[in-house]
Amino acid sequence: MKKIENRSIIGDSQLTEREATADRDSGSSERFLKLSEVYGTLQGEGSHSGLPCFFLRLAVCDIRCSWCDTPDSWTGGAWKSRAEILAMIPDNMQLVQITGGEPVLQMKRLRLLMEDLHERGKKILLETGGHRNLSEVPEFVHIIMDIKLPSSGEDGHPFEDNFPYLKATDEIKFVVQDERDFRAAVDWIERHNLDRRFQLLVSPVPGLDLKKLAAWVLETKLTMRLQVQLHKYIWGPDAKMV
Numbered sequence: 001m002k003k004i005e006n007r008s009i010i011g012d013s014q015l016t017e018r019e020a021t022a023d024r025d026s027g028s029s030e031r032f033l034k035l036s037e038v039y040g041t042l043q044g045e046g047s048h049s050g051l052p053c054f055f056l057r058l059a060v061c062d063i064r065c066s067w068c069d070t071p072d073s074w075t076g077g078a079w080k081s082r083a084e085i086l087a088m089i090p091d092n093m094q095l096v097q098i099t100g101g102e103p104v105l106q107m108k109r110l111r112l113l114m115e116d117l118h119e120r121g122k123k124i125l126l127e128t129g130g131h132r133n134l135s136e137v138p139e140f141v142h143i144i145m146d147i148k149l150p151s152s153g154e155d156g157h158p159f160e161d162n163f164p165y166l167k168a169t170d171e172i173k174f175v176v177q178d179e180r181d182f183r184a185a186v187d188w189i190e191r192h193n194l195d196r197r198f199q200l201l202v203s204p205v206p207g208l209d210l211k212k213l214a215a216w217v218l219e220t221k222l223t224m225r226l227q228v229q230l231h232k233y234i235w236g237p238d239a240k241m242v
């Protein structure tokens with residue numbers, strides 16, 4: 001595993017609007033994407049769980065979920081060129097997950113990297129908070145989009161605006177801290193027929209009784225997949241970069 005050195009390049013360590021929306025001409029720039037960390041491990045979540053996967057964690061997030069387990073990625077990070085990023089990804093690792101922070105903040109340039117990876121035969125997963133517009137995500141990318149629930153403190157975003165950009169194979173993830181969250185997830189599912197349109201994941205915040213969550217899922221009879229974070233079972237709840 002390799003950690004990107006955590007050096008701040010711009011004054012306030014945030015991504016400026018100009019940098020986040022730089023056009024395609026920036027493809028050769030030394031400041032192509034701002035990364036927080038990279039590592040290879042087993043995918044711990046969703047329909048690709050258990051498969052070897054290379055993680056590119058992009059720096060900076062513009063929201064603050066109360067239960068966020070990657071606050072180190074909210075600020076800081078280090079700029080890397082397109083060539084440097086491509087060189088980090090092992091040839092024999094077919095699955096690449098792009099996560100954050102909020103990766104969609106850097107979508108203009110991220111799209112170029114996605115095209116590079118696609119040309120190299122990689123399967124690309126994009127994990128996003130769901131609060132930023134997904135219209136520029138290429139068709140060949142597998143999207144895992146959150147719908148934030150009340151306990152996150154970030155449930156007020158118009159997540160439904162992104163439904164037109166999701167495919168039937170894409171995943172919507174609900175992170176559930178308590179019964180109020182679960183009922184809010186069911187409300188989202190029933191109002192928008194989400195269980196008939198997309199793949200659904202229900203993921204517990206650490207500390208929530210799994211038996212309770214399982215009982216709630218079974219009670220609804222809706223098609224949603226209860227998932228646990230496999231990497232935390234293998235390497236422990238506090239392990240980083242796994």
Ligand code: SF4
Nearest residue numbers: 061064065068101129
């Ligand atoms: S969107 Fe992701 S990175 Fe940002 S605060 Fe929420 S959980 Fe953390």
